[in-house]
Amino acid sequence: MSLQYINFDGQLIAENQEIATIDNRALRYGDGLFETMLWKDGGIRFLDLHVNRLQQGMQTLQLDEYAKFDAFFIRSKAEELIRKNNMLGQQVRIRLIVYRAGGGTYAPETNKPVYVLQVSRMPPMLRDKKLGLIVDLYTDFKKPYSDLSHLKSNNALIYVMAGLYKKKFAYDEVFLLNQEGNLCEGLISNIFVYYDKTLYTPALTEGCVEGVMRKVVMEMAEHEGVPVVEAQISPEIMKEADEIFCTNAVQGVQWVMGYKQKRYFNKISRILQEKLQTWGEEAGEN
Numbered sequence: 021m022s023l024q025y026i027n028f029d030g031q032l033i034a035e036n037q038e039i040a041t042i043d044n045r046a047l048r049y050g051d052g053l054f055e056t057m058l059w060k061d062g063g064i065r066f067l068d069l070h071v072n073r074l075q076q077g078m079q080t081l082q083l084d085e086y087a088k089f090d091a092f093f094i095r096s097k098a099e100e101l102i103r104k105n106n107m108l109g110q111q112v113r114i115r116l117i118v119y120r121a122g123g124g125t126y127a128p129e130t131n132k133p134v135y136v137l138q139v140s141r142m143p144p145m146l147r148d149k150k151l152g153l154i155v156d157l158y159t160d161f162k163k164p165y166s167d168l169s170h171l172k173s174n175n176a177l178i179y180v181m182a183g184l185y186k187k188k189f190a191y192d193e194v195f196l197l198n199q200e201g202n203l204c205e206g207l208i209s210n211i212f213v214y215y216d217k218t219l220y221t222p223a224l225t226e227g228c229v230e231g232v233m234r235k236v237v238m239e240m241a242e243h244e245g246v247p248v249v250e251a252q253i254s255p256e257i258m259k260e261a262d263e264i265f266c267t268n269a270v271q272g273v274q275w276v277m278g279y280k281q282k283r284y285f286n287k288i289s290r291i292l293q294e295k296l297q298t299w300g301e302e303a304g305e306n
Contacts, residue, residue, distance in 0.1 A: 025104045027097055027137035032104055035138070043123035050175035051128070052119025053077045057098075058270045059112035059139070064098060065300065066269065067091050069232045074118065077171045083120060084131045101139050111142040113270055119174060142270070152277025152286060153192035153266065157255055158182040158207075164199045165227030172229055182207050193266055193276070195255070198227040203253040209266035209274070210234035213257055214246075214288050220257075223250035233267040240295050246288060258282065265289035272296050 024035045033039070045051035055074050058065045071091050078086035098114050115138045122130040161178050163169065178196065186194045186207055195211060198204040203211055205228040213220045219241050222228045241248050258264065263285045264276040273296060275289035 022106075024140075025101065027101050027135075029134050029136070032101065039136070044119075045122070045124075045128065046117065046119035046174050049126070050173065051081075052117060052174040053081065054115060054117045054172050054174060056172075056268070056270055057094075057114040057116070058142075059098060059102060059107075059114055064095055064114065066232050066236060067095060069235060070094070070269070073172070073230060073232060074116070077173075078118060078133065080168070080171065081120070082131055083118065083133045085133055088133075089118065089135075097137055098139065101137055105139055107139060107141060113140045113142055114138070115140075117174070152275040152284070154278050155193045155195060155206075155264075155266075155276050156185075156189065156191050156279065157258075158185050158194040158196055160185065162197045162199050162201065163204050163227050165204075165225065169227040170224050170230040179207060193274075197255065198222075200252075201255070202226055203255055203257075204228050205231075206266045209268045209271070210237075211253075212237065212265050212267065212289075213253060213261045214263035214265075215257055215261045218247045218249055219288065220249050220251050220253055222253055226252055231267060232269045233272060236296070236299065237267050237273060237292055240292055240299055241288070244291060244295070263288055265292075 025032050026035045028039050040047050053074060055070050057070050068091060071089065071094065074089055075086045094116065102108055102112055117136045118133050120128050121132040121134045122128060161181055163178050182194050182196055193206045193209060195206055196204045203222050204226055205211055205222065210228060210231040210233065211222060221234065224230055238248050258279050259282060261284065266274045266276065273289050273293045275286045276284055278284065
């Protein structure tokens with residue numbers, strides 16, 4: 021395998037080069053944020069939405085220089101790194117991590133941001149689109165909700181534990197519950213439930229990450245005349261729902277085929293999957 025490169029705070033370096041010290045605040049405290057984006061057809065899909073979420077998150081965490089991370093900066097740095105890694109013309113997964121520089125204990129010494137940009141080729145889709153996901157509920161630990169819950173934070177212990185459960189039982193995705201026992205989100209996705217001719221998704225107040233694809237799907241569904249409700253959702257609805265699907269910025273829309281003995285339809289999600297192919301142009305994406 022050829023040597024791959026990352027962008028460490030403006031410098032292109034080998035990905036196997038050590039960059040973290042014992043004082044690294046991302047390592048010590050998870051003090052930072054990240055964005056996962058899709059490079060496709062020469063650009064980052066829904067880049068403006070990613071920028072807005074990242075900048076708002078940086079402001080929430082009181083990180084300086086948030087305006088620096090605008091669409092031009094992220095796109096140009098991503099393209100530079102994609103060229104360096106000989107990935108032009110391919111679909112590429114981009115991960116941008118922004119964390120607080122300096123040392124200190126819980127109280128930081130500075131609010132200056134440091135960033136790390138990584139790119140990787142999207143692997144071929146191993147799962148036939150005619151086959152949906154098999155999912156389960158992860159109930160060992162529940163996600164608490166607060167005004168920080170919607171951030172894509174480097175604090176990820178509950179996701180690690182849910183990931184171990186998913187791997188142990190070979191599920192395609194697992195759903196997390198919030199502290200009240202209601203549906204929150206998937207391990208790497210937001211959740212949508214189609215029931216009684218209405219599309220439901222957990223409200224941000226339920227503790228889910230404010231997903232970019234979540235917002236895009238809500239807009240597309242409304243454009244198709246499908247009512248969308250952000251709500252408090254009991255996991256019991258999974259036994260009665262007509263359809264369930266998951267969304268994230270890289271994979272788009274993925275329909276759920278089964279939960280335990282329950283099987284679901286693939287009507288609304290298929291419409292949205294097809295619509296997503298050209299939605300940027302229809303919606304006037306910049």
